[in-house]
Amino acid sequence: MGCFWHRHEGCRYATTPLTRPGFWKRKFIANVKRDQFVQHELLSGGWRVAIVWECALRKLDLVPEVTKCVEEWLKSDDPFLELGEARF
Numbered sequence: 001m002g003c004f005w006h007r008h009e010g011c012r013y014a015t016t017p018l019t020r021p022g023f024w025k026r027k028f029i030a031n032v033k034r035d036q037f038v039q040h041e042l043l044s045g046g047w048r049v050a051i052v053w054e055c056a057l058r059k060l061d062l063v064p065e066v067t068k069c070v071e072e073w074l075k076s077d078d079p080f081l082e083l084g085e086a087r088f
Contacts, residue, residue, distance in 0.1 A: 055085035
């Protein structure tokens with residue numbers, strides 16, 4: 001998931017442009033609300049949800065570790081996984 005567009009909390013890539021702050025604030029709030037709604041609907045429908053944030057994949061040396069975490073999650077019964085750079 002894109003850290004900028006989907007507002008990865010606390011992430012250095014979730015910056016806000018200085019121009020048209022009202023537009024960006026509304027855009028980002030709408031994106032986050034939609035993401036939360038979709039995530040809730042999927043989990044409520046029995047689906048499992050994994051979020052791999054863009055920052056977790058920016059450093060190529062982290063990709064094998066991210067892959068391992070996703071693989072372990074797929075073999076588990078956990079309904080939700082969220083991976084960002086800070087986890088590694």
